[in-house]
Amino acid sequence: MSEIMATFIYRLQLTDFEMLHRDHTPFEVDVLDKHFAYLERLAGEGVVLLAGRTLTTDKTTFGIVIFEAASEAEAQRIMDNDPAVANGVMRAELFPFRIALARDGLEMPAPAEAQG
Amino acid sequence: MIEIRSLFFDYGNVINDNSQLTPAYFRLIGEFFVPRLGGTREAWEEANRATFRDVQERRLARLNAWDDATGDLKRQEYLEHLDWLRSMLDVLSIAGPASDDECVALAAEANAWIMLQSQTPFPGAVATINDLALSYGLYTASEGLSTQLARHLNAIGLGGKFETLYGPDLVNTPKQSLLYYERIFRHARIDPTAALVIDDSIEALRNAKAAGAHTVFVSPAVASADGVDGVIRTVAELPALLRRLE
Numbered sequence: 001m002s003e004i005m006a007t008f009i010y011r012l013q014l015t016d017f018e019m020l021h022r023d024h025t026p027f028e029v030d031v032l033d034k035h036f037a038y039l040e041r042l043a044g045e046g047v048v049l050l051a052g053r054t055l056t057t058d059k060t061t062f063g064i065v066i067f068e069a070a071s072e073a074e075a076q077r078i079m080d081n082d083p084a085v086a087n088g089v090m091r092a093e094l095f096p097f098r099i100a101l102a103r104d105g106l107e108m109p110a111p112a113e114a115q116g
Numbered sequence: 117m118i119e120i121r122s123l124f125f126d127y128g129n130v131i132n133d134n135s136q137l138t139p140a141y142f143r144l145i146g147e148f149f150v151p152r153l154g155g156t157r158e159a160w161e162e163a164n165r166a167t168f169r170d171v172q173e174r175r176l177a178r179l180n181a182w183d184d185a186t187g188d189l190k191r192q193e194y195l196e197h198l199d200w201l202r203s204m205l206d207v208l209s210i211a212g213p214a215s216d217d218e219c220v221a222l223a224a225e226a227n228a229w230i231m232l233q234s235q236t237p238f239p240g241a242v243a244t245i246n247d248l249a250l251s252y253g254l255y256t257a258s259e260g261l262s263t264q265l266a267r268h269l270n271a272i273g274l275g276g277k278f279e280t281l282y283g284p285d286l287v288n289t290p291k292q293s294l295l296y297y298e299r300i301f302r303h304a305r306i307d308p309t310a311a312l313v314i315d316d317s318i319e320a321l322r323n324a325k326a327a328g329a330h331t332v333f334v335s336p337a338v339a340s341a342d343g344v345d346g347v348i349r350t351v352a353e354l355p356a357l358l359r360r361l362e
């Protein structure tokens with residue numbers, strides 16, 4: 001029997017938003033590469049449904065990751081293991097989430113109440 | 117009555133209970149370095165004990181010689197990491213990384229890992245800050261680097277609650293400098309008269325006051341202090357103090 005999954009979102013904000021206006025340090029380049037590879041792998045595994053960022057370049061800039069996890073604890077682990085979060089290049093906040101509408105082709109998990 | 121719109125928190129001994137940090141720090145040093153550089157856990161712990169005071173004194177001497185016009189915070193951090201690890205390696209008679217850059221990178225990784233294992237927020241601090249984030253703009257004004265602060269706050273679920281995590285790196289100014297708060301307020305575009313700085317250091321609060329901010333001293337042992345707008349034992353007492361001040 002497959003595991004019942006819930007949907008979560010985490011919001012990412014740059015710790016130093018001026019990163020958007022200057023050359024990245026080698027440390028930042030390394031972390032951002034690992035961050036992208038991590039999300040790419042999770043998307044390939046079907047865990048991440050959507051990830052992206054705003055195209056603003058000021059303090060309002062943020063990114064989001066919408067993903068599935070079996071529990072809030074697992075969701076927290078997924079967020080904490082994001083290299084950008086683990087290395088402090090980004091600040092992150094986790095929320096339970098439900099997709100209400102989506103274009104055809106994007107699979108939507110059943111609402112949590114209906115899963116039990 | 118004063119109007120407060122922004123709160124600037126120190127991290128150590130305000131949000132996090134640093135009294136829990138020291139024993140864990142000594143224990144974790146060996147846990148990190150033994151698999152990488154050899155030796156025993158006990159020897160690494162002893163090497164850190166043997167060198168800690170001198171490393172700190174040299175660090176303070178460098179900060180005391182800080183020049184606000186020409187100082188380079190990243191260079192200070194580099195020298196601090198280098199001195200810390202090289203001093204322990206000398207005591208242990210272990211060669212360690214060949215280059216200074218490798219040594220600094222390893223020391224920085226060790227420090228980040230150890231600190232992350234040792235986070236123990238004060239009871240009530242996380243819930244209080246979550247609540248305050250609904251009514252105020254929250255910032256840090258701490259001695260740790262912004263990335264370190266982000267790691268720690270992410271780990272305790274508060275990473276997204278702050279507008280900006282000010283450490284010395286974001287304003288290229290050590291916390292000991294008289295210009296630290298002035299530069300933070302300017303960088304954040306904050307009116308200091310509507311800012312409240314919460315810290316366990318009277319010296320830091322004196323500098324914050326000189327920059328125009330209101331100040332709260334955090335101390336489990338002191339009931340009153342001159343020159344501050346309030347004294348609290350823990351951050352959990354901050355909402356009640358804010359209600360009295362505003």
